[in-house]
Amino acid sequence: MKFALLNIILALIAAPLLSGIINRVKAMFAGRKGQPLFQLYYDLHKLLKKSAVFSPATTFFFWAGPLTGFAVLAGALLIVPQAQGKAFIQFPGDIILFIYLFGLMRFFTVVSAMDTGSSFEGMGASREIQFAVFAEPALFLGLVTLARKTANLSLSGIYSSFSWHDSTVLILVSAAFFIIFLAENSRLPVDDPNTHLELTMIHEVMVLDHSGPDLAVIFYSASLKLWILGSLVIGAIMPIYTGKIIFDELIFLSGMAVLSIVVGIVESCMARLKLLKVPQFLIVGFALAIIALILQIM
Amino acid sequence: MVINILITFLLITNIGVVASGRLTYCIRVVAVQGIVIGILPCLIYGKLALLPIVIAAFTIAVKGIIFPLLLGWSLKTAQVEREVEPLVSYPFSIIISVLIFALSFWLSFHLSLPESFCVSLLVPVAFSTIMTGLFVIVSRVKALTQVLGYLVMENGIYAFGAALLREQPLLVELGVLLDMFVAVFVMGIAIFHISREFDHIDTHILDNLSDRIPADIRTTEET
Numbered sequence: 001m002k003f004a005l006l007n008i009i010l011a012l013i014a015a016p017l018l019s020g021i022i023n024r025v026k027a028m029f030a031g032r033k034g035q036p037l038f039q040l041y042y043d044l045h046k047l048l049k050k051s052a053v054f055s056p057a058t059t060f061f062f063w064a065g066p067l068t069g070f071a072v073l074a075g076a077l078l079i080v081p082q083a084q085g086k087a088f089i090q091f092p093g094d095i096i097l098f099i100y101l102f103g104l105m106r107f108f109t110v111v112s113a114m115d116t117g118s119s120f121e122g123m124g125a126s127r128e129i130q131f132a133v134f135a136e137p138a139l140f141l142g143l144v145t146l147a148r149k150t151a152n153l154s155l156s157g158i159y160s161s162f163s164w165h166d167s168t169v170l171i172l173v174s175a176a177f178f179i180i181f182l183a184e185n186s187r188l189p190v191d192d193p194n195t196h197l198e199l200t201m202i203h204e205v206m207v208l209d210h211s212g213p214d215l216a217v218i219f220y221s222a223s224l225k226l227w228i229l230g231s232l233v234i235g236a237i238m239p240i241y242t243g244k245i246i247f248d249e250l251i252f253l254s255g256m257a258v259l260s261i262v263v264g265i266v267e268s269c270m271a272r273l274k275l276l277k278v279p280q281f282l283i284v285g286f287a288l289a290i291i292a293l294i295l296q297i298m
Numbered sequence: 299m300v301i302n303i304l305i306t307f308l309l310i311t312n313i314g315v316v317a318s319g320r321l322t323y324c325i326r327v328v329a330v331q332g333i334v335i336g337i338l339p340c341l342i343y344g345k346l347a348l349l350p351i352v353i354a355a356f357t358i359a360v361k362g363i364i365f366p367l368l369l370g371w372s373l374k375t376a377q378v379e380r381e382v383e384p385l386v387s388y389p390f391s392i393i394i395s396v397l398i399f400a401l402s403f404w405l406s407f408h409l410s411l412p413e414s415f416c417v418s419l420l421v422p423v424a425f426s427t428i429m430t431g432l433f434v435i436v437s438r439v440k441a442l443t444q445v446l447g448y449l450v451m452e453n454g455i456y457a458f459g460a461a462l463l464r465e466q467p468l469l470v471e472l473g474v475l476l477d478m479f480v481a482v483f484v485m486g487i488a489i490f491h492i493s494r495e496f497d498h499i500d501t502h503i504l505d506n507l508s509d510r511i512p513a514d515i516r517t518t519e520e521t
Binding site (some may be wrong): 096118164165167170171172175277279280283284287288290291294298 | 299302303305306307309310313317319388389392393396397399403404407419450
């Protein structure tokens with residue numbers, strides 16, 4: 001219990017560091033010096049000191065969007081298993097809660113984007129929903145496969161009872177999770193969070209009108225999402241638990257660091273996909289999850 | 299355990315071949331598949347011996363290095379456009395490859411195979427590789443992708459044969475490899491010559507190669 005609490009505090013503190021690592025790796029690949037590792041912390045600090053500007057056209061939903069997103073992710077952080085495969089809260093069926101929490105967050109982000117009345121943000125919202133149609137079933141099928149494999153219905157139960165005995169399903173599911181991880185966090189083959197190009201932007205376009213503390217909350221939520229989905233991937237790829245708290249924590253944290261380095265390498269080596277090709281990329285993740293399920297059931 | 303990981307990679311490369319839209323990427327995926335297939339006999343044989351190592355080295359050299367170089371060369375010299383041009387759309391192809399996998403799994407359960415097929419996962423994955431190769435041959439327009447489909451199909455047959463390695467003599471395996479080497483060599487050169495003669499390697503237009511003059515051309519000549 002105490003250990004799970006430690007995990008949550010660590011996640012809340014260290015989550016913005018991941019994007020710092022990713023940016024560093026990308027800078028090294030491009031031969032630049034790059035931003036400082038803690039750049040996102042400085043940005044958050046700067047944004048929190050400012051005041052937000054609201055357009056008179058907006059309503060309740062506009063400021064509810066970022067706050068709901070953060071609340072939902074804090075809830076997801078309580079049930080997601082981190083080091084040692086244990087979460088703060090666990091009950092049978094929390095995999096469904098986990099997926100629907102992300103659904104709720106997406107709904108509020110989209111609604112707050114549509115609330116501005118800008119056609120530009122509506123475009124981003126429609127893209128976000130279009131890609132979610134492919135990403136969500138893949139995540140769901142992957143989790144169902146793992147639930148079936150371990151005969152457990154809670155995330156903690158699933159993630160603490162892995163072994164490398166039957167590695168095939170684990171490899172397929174973690175490959176599917178990695179694709180979802182890239183798509184959901186608007187990472188490069190799907191979406192580039194650093195550029196502002198109208199033709200292809202998806203996630204950034206939805207938060208263009210947010211400012212000040214709201215924007216800070218959005219950035220912070222994005223890094224928490226990176227952490228939460230990343231811990232799903234890491235838990236599936238390296239189910240190594242020694243039983244000693246310090247070692248497990250170190251293994252988990254180094255896994256997260258390696259994951260963000262891998263993301264940085266992927267982002268440096270790949271170009272962004274054509275918008276029409278993105279569903280194809282996501283369907284590959286879906287196909288991997290289905291194949292894992294077939295393997296598990298047969 | 300390591301065998302299972304390799305077989306999973308084989309499965310993932312199958313999806314990669316079907317899902318990739320660029321010929322260079324497609325060739326690279328098939329090369330990776332060839333290397334994975336090449337390592338397989340070493341692991342199935344169990345202990346280190348001369349026979350599986352010779353087979354593995356030969357297979358990796360031919361399927362992982364020579365074929366991709368040859369295909370890349372004919373891609374460059376035949377000045378093919380680098381798009382795959384599928385007859386079936388990519389998302390639908392991926393779904394079909396999943397169906398193929400389910401079918402081959404079902405099939406391998408209903409076959410009564412001898413006991414020597416020690417790795418249970420190898421048989422369905424080999425089947426699905428064979429069928430994926432067939433699907434690539436049927437559903438893609440370019441002649442080069444059909445060579446790739448042929449290679450994938452051969453990889454599947456090879457993987458199926460690898461399960462039988464202990465009973466199968468080395469000579470048969472090497473003979474099959476040599477056959478395929480000649481076939482791909484001929485195909486690579488043929489593609490080059492076809493494209494030089496006819497400006498394209500689109501198999502649809504190759505249908506028109508016949509003595510009979512097509513009706514539309516005849517009418518234009520009369521006018």
